[in-house]
Amino acid sequence: MLRSLQRSNAQFRKASTVLPMGVSSNFRYWGDDMTLYAHHGRGARLWDIDGNEYIDYRLGYGPNILGYADPRVDTAARQGIEVGGVFGLSTEREYEVARRISDMVPAAEMVRFSNSGTEAVMAALRLAKAFTGKDSHVIVEGGYHGVFDAVLWYRNIEDWQPGMGDPAIEADSAGVPQMLRKLTHFTPLNDANYLEDLFRKHGNDIGAFLIEPIMGNCCSISATREYIHDARALCEKHDIIMIVDEVKTGFRVARGGVQELLGFKADLCTFAKAMGNGYPISAVAGRRDIMMQVSHGVTHGGTYTCHSVSLAAAEKTLEILDQTPVLANIRQYGDEMNAGMSRILKARNIPHCFAGHGSMSGLFFSNSVPTNYRDWLNSDYTFYDTMAPRLHDYGVLCEPDSREPWFVCGAHDGACLQQTLKAFERAVDETLQELGGSRVEQAVG
Ligand code: PMP
Numbered sequence: 048m049l050r051s052l053q054r055s056n057a058q059f060r061k062a063s064t065v066l067p068m069g070v071s072s073n074f075r076y077w078g079d080d081m082t083l084y085a086h087h088g089r090g091a092r093l094w095d096i097d098g099n100e101y102i103d104y105r106l107g108y109g110p111n112i113l114g115y116a117d118p119r120v121d122t123a124a125r126q127g128i129e130v131g132g133v134f135g136l137s138t139e140r141e142y143e144v145a146r147r148i149s150d151m152v153p154a155a156e157m158v159r160f161s162n163s164g165t166e167a168v169m170a171a172l173r174l175a176k177a178f179t180g181k182d183s184h185v186i187v188e189g190g191y192h193g194v195f196d197a198v199l200w201y202r203n204i205e206d207w208q209p210g211m212g213d214p215a216i217e218a219d220s221a222g223v224p225q226m227l228r229k230l231t232h233f234t235p236l237n238d239a240n241y242l243e244d245l246f247r248k249h250g251n252d253i254g255a256f257l258i259e260p261i262m263g264n265c266c267s268i269s270a271t272r273e274y275i276h277d278a279r280a281l282c283e284k285h286d287i288i289m290i291v292d293e294v295k296t297g298f299r300v301a302r303g304g305v306q307e308l309l310g311f312k313a314d315l316c317t318f319a320k321a322m323g324n325g326y327p328i329s330a331v332a333g334r335r336d337i338m339m340q341v342s343h344g345v346t347h348g349g350t351y352t353c354h355s356v357s358l359a360a361a362e363k364t365l366e367i368l369d370q371t372p373v374l375a376n377i378r379q380y381g382d383e384m385n386a387g388m389s390r391i392l393k394a395r396n397i398p399h400c401f402a403g404h405g406s407m408s409g410l411f412f413s414n415s416v417p418t419n420y421r422d423w424l425n426s427d428y429t430f431y432d433t434m435a436p437r438l439h440d441y442g443v444l445c446e447p448d449s450r451e452p453w454f455v456c457g458a459h460d461g462a463c464l465q466q467t468l469k470a471f472e473r474a475v476d477e478t479l480q481e482l483g484g485s486r487v488e489q490a491v492g
Pocket of ligand 1 (some may be wrong): 294485
């Protein structure tokens with residue numbers, strides 16, 4: 048390793064004495080000697096406590112759409128401090144922000160705020176189940192929707208092979224009651240026949256179909272336009288609420304999110320991440336008749352909902368995303384970066400492709416883009432896994448797990464692009480060298 052992580056390593060040992068695994072979220076633990084501690088971030092760059100500088104493509108798992116410490120948003124947030132925090136009362140600004148969301152996202156007839164993506168998805172599921180009177184829900188294989196029991200289930204693709212039937216359904220965390228398993232069904236992405244069969248068999252129990260059409264936790268594998276429209280029609284036919292989880296795609300892939308990109312309307316949708324440029328705020332939004340369930344017995348709320356700092360930050364962030372061309376610029380940067388990476392990989396005969404959207408794209412070492420999580424098994428993720436730590440050494444911070452896309456923000460500029468491609472070329476060459484003959488065969492074969 049070229050970087051020194053001496054201080055991060057020492058911090059890990061110290062932190063582990065009081066914080067389990069030395070961190071405050073399991074996903075931040077990258078190994079005893081690889082866990083990074085951030086010092087600060089500015090624009091598209093992040094510095095760790097050893098002073099290593101990175102161009103950041105993780106952006107805290109997506110929120111920092113304008114970059115770290117954006118002065119426009121931070122000025123608004125400081126003014127939000129002056130408001131006073133939380134009051135156990137609503138404020139005038141909530142209407143302004145909800146109005147903006149409703150104008151940007153046609154499906155968002157009504158809006159309620161929360162603090163995190165998890166809370167927003169929890170609320171959406173509860174609303175859907177109250178509205179339909181049906182207790183179970185469908186998750187798309189490879190989808191991630193937060194850290195609560197109803198969605199902490201997955202189809203075990205790693206231990207599965209085609210021809211074995213469906214992969215096993217397992218809890219994604221110890222402590223999730225097994226009795227909840229019967230409430231969760233799974234479907235592979237982009238297979239409308241499978242979904243139709245599932246709805247035919249279990250439609251009487253299914254209240255919600257939960258989908259993230261660009262799977263931001265599964266390398267940005269994406270729904271086709273045809274599939275999403277088929278799924279939309281199937282939900283209507285079977286009286287199932289279509290919840291589109293836009294926690295990552297919302298206010299990122301387009302002003303109106305993935306719904307605008309694919310030309311459809313959700314019944315309910317959830318937003319977080321980009322809407323506050325990193326300040327903790329989220330929203331559940333959707334059809335008036337479903338959202339109005341909150342006045343018919345559905346519980347929704349929380350002490351910290353609409354904290355004055357987060358709300359002020361969201362107001363400014365959404366104004367910028369709505370009224371400037373920043374989202375188009377972000378996409379263009381991503382497309383140019385992918386084209387540059389492609390040139391480097393092509394020159395070395397390495398099969399590859401990109402999934403998703405320029406603003407959050409997944410890099411695959413395979414000839415064709417996977418259409419669902421089961422296909423992901425066919426890509427050479429060992430190549431990615433070997434390359435990622437080298438990129439970190441050369442100052443490019445991508446997620447070490449190949450299932451996480453590369454996020455772009457409004458502060459990535461020409462200098463970032465040049466530096467990224469230079470580091471990428473070097474990391475690719477070293478990865479080829481390290482994996483040696485047989486791996487190279489696989490990588491290029
Ligand atoms: N849904 C999606 C699509 C997400 O990507 C995430 C977080 N990565 C969540 C929900 C949960 O959000 P949070 O971590 O803010 O609770």
